[in-house]
Amino acid sequence: xxxxxxxxxxxxxxxxxxxxxxxxxxxxxxxxxxxxxxxxxxxxxxxxxxxxxxxxxxxxxxxxxxxxxxxxxxxxxxxxxxxxxxxxxxxxxxxxxxxxxxxxxxxxxxxxxxxxxxxxxxxxxxxxxxxxxxxxxxxxxxxxxxxxxxxxxxxxxxxxxxxxxxxxxxxxxxxxxxxxxxxxxxxxxxxxxxxxxxxxxxxxxxxxxxxxxxxxxxxxxxxxxxxxxxxxxxxxxxxxxxxxxxxxxxxxxxxxxxxxxxxxxxxxxxxxxxxxxxxxxxxxxxxxxxxxxxxxxxxxxxxxxxxxxxxxxxxxxxxxxxxxxxxxxxxxxxxxxxxxxxxxxx
Numbered sequence: 001x002x003x004x005x006x007x008x009x010x011x012x013x014x015x016x017x018x019x020x021x022x023x024x025x026x027x028x029x030x031x032x033x034x035x036x037x038x039x040x041x042x043x044x045x046x047x048x049x050x051x052x053x054x055x056x057x058x059x060x061x062x063x064x065x066x067x068x069x070x071x072x073x074x075x076x077x078x079x080x081x082x083x084x085x086x087x088x089x090x091x092x093x094x095x096x097x098x099x100x101x102x103x104x105x106x107x108x109x110x111x112x113x114x115x116x117x118x119x120x121x122x123x124x125x126x127x128x129x130x131x132x133x134x135x136x137x138x139x140x141x142x143x144x145x146x147x148x149x150x151x152x153x154x155x156x157x158x159x160x161x162x163x164x165x166x167x168x169x170x171x172x173x174x175x176x177x178x179x180x181x182x183x184x185x186x187x188x189x190x191x192x193x194x195x196x197x198x199x200x201x202x203x204x205x206x207x208x209x210x211x212x213x214x215x216x217x218x219x220x221x222x223x224x225x226x227x228x229x230x231x232x233x234x235x236x237x238x239x240x241x242x243x244x245x246x247x248x249x250x251x252x253x254x255x256x257x258x259x260x261x262x263x264x265x266x267x268x269x270x271x272x273x274x275x276x277x278x279x280x281x282x283x284x285x286x287x288x289x290x291x292x293x294x295x296x297x298x299x300x301x302x303x304x305x306x307x308x309x310x311x312x313x314x315x316x317x318x319x320x321x322x323x324x325x326x327x328x329x330x331x332x333x334x335x336x337x338x339x340x341x342x343x344x345x346x
Contacts, residue, residue, distance in 0.1 A: 001079040001102075002030045006095075007039075008055050009085055010186070011017055011244065011263035014039045015270060016132045017084050017151040022048045023139045024082075032076070034058065041244050047156035057207060063090035080104070080142070084135045086112055104138050127283025131290060150293075153270035155249050163249035170236055171209035174335060177208035178211045178251060179257035182218040187261045187290070188280040188317045190324065196225030197326045198258065200236065202333065209234040209256070213247060216240030256336050258329065261290035268292055276300070276332040278324045280317075281307040298332040300324050321342045 003024055007014050014035060024031045025048035033043055037054040044052075059068045073094060079102060081095045086108035095103050096115035105117035112119040118141055120164065122134045132149040139146055148165065167176060181195040199210045210229070212222055220241050229235050242250065248267050251257060257275045259265040268275045269292040279287040279299045287299030301307070302323030311316060 001031075001078045002077065003035060003082060004032050004073060004076065004078045004100075005082045005084070006034045006091060008034065008036050008182075009087070010090070010205040011039050011042060012170060012261070012266040013085060014042045015151045015153060018042075018046070018048075018270070019132045019149045020082070020084065020135050021046070021136055021149070022148075022152055023136060023146045024048070024144060027093075027139075029144070029145045032078075033182050042153065044245065045156055046152060047154070049151070058164055063088050066090035066094045067097070070097040073100060081109065082138050083117070084138055086117070092117065094127070102142070104141060106135070106138060124289060125284045127286045127289050130288065130293065134289075134340075138322075143285060151266055151270040152258065153248055153267050155245070155252065159245060159249040163246070163253055167250060168190035171234065171344040174209040174234065175255040176209050176211055176253060177333060177337075178213055178254045178257040180213045180257065180262065180264045181221045182214045183260045183262045185317065187285060188278070188292055188320060189260050190278055190329075191319055192221040193224040194329075195258070196222070196229055196324050198329050198333075199229045200226050201326065201330045203229060203234050206339075209236070211238045211250070212236075212239055213242070214239035224225075239344055256333055258333065261285070261287075265292055266291075268297075269294055274336050276329060278329065278335060279318060280320075282311050296336055298336060300328050 007017050030050055032051045033049050034053045036043050037056045040052050040054055043049050055062050059065050073138055078100050081100045081103045083091055083105040086092050086105040089111045092108060092111050092115045103117045105112040106120040106122055108117055108119050119138050130149060136146045179195050179199055181192045183189045202208050202210050222237055222239060251273060252271050254273060257273055258267045261278055265275055265277060272294050273291045274294055275297045277299050279301045281301040281304040291299045302320055306323055
């Protein structure tokens with residue numbers, strides 16, 4: 001079959017959709033992907049994609065001009081459309097009028113049924129399995145074999161070599177800990193100040209270097225970090241300085257990454273990089289669903305009762321209410337890295 005997979009939301013969500021793409025391709029199907037311009041580089045070098053298209057180039061004013069998307073899909077003569085996240089609902093309308101007979105949608109609600117899609121429930125609210133596995137249901141409903149739930153993020157040799165050279169020049173012989181303090185508001189998170197305190201504890205270890213990461217709009221987060229960290233020779237603030245692919249390539253040289261359930265965490269999963277992550281214990285937001293299952297990665301959560309009671313009264317994200325400490329994160333990082341980390345004499 002010639003399949004169009006549509007995923008037009010965030011970077012991390014597209015990364016977690018790559019096991020579905022791989023399963024479709026390895027089962028002998030032709031797979032195109034329609035994504036956002038801001039996320040398309042996730043699929044660069046991916047051998048399981050035939051063509052990548054961006055929503056911005058196909059329908060510049062989407063969702064307003066969604067009929068143009070329907071016409072474009074019709075012109076490509078696809079056998080099937082898969083919408084792992086069928087939002088906004090204009091995607092369902094375009095799919096419905098595309099002429100494609102086999103159409104699968106997850107998270108589609110009443111509009112998915114009204115537009116005659118094969119509608120799937122994710123089960124995310126129960127929090128019993130990883131999101132990548134939930135998304136693979138889009139293959140299972142079509143009787144297509146699945147091929148594992150680890151995400152893909154393919155890097156070229158040139159990208160990896162450039163990253164290795166840069167990091168060796170900065171921190172030769174040191175273990176590198178990446179800290180990504182931001183999350184775009186999509187999950188509970190510690191205050192950036194606490195990540196700064198973690199960095200301070202880490203650079204007191206003589207064989208550890210720290211790299212701060214983030215997008216350009218998150219540079220303000222580092223204003224809360226101690227000057228002793230920001231001015232230290234074993235700290236590099238890369239926030240806003242690397243492209244997505246440059247970040248991924250440099251992450252491949254790290255010993256460990258500290259991040260909540262956001263894009264870099266899922267890229268770390270693809271790279272089999274160990275991570276330490278603060279996570280809400282509420283089922284739909286837990287590490288079971290959004291975490292990094294790479295061996296020895298650690299997720300730290302408040303007591304389940306705290307998260308359940310808090311969510312019962314307000315469904316907003318929080319800063320863990322002091323239930324997760326800097327010492328908790330620091331100990332987990334050191335445990336993940338092994339016992340060879342030694343404190344400086346100073």
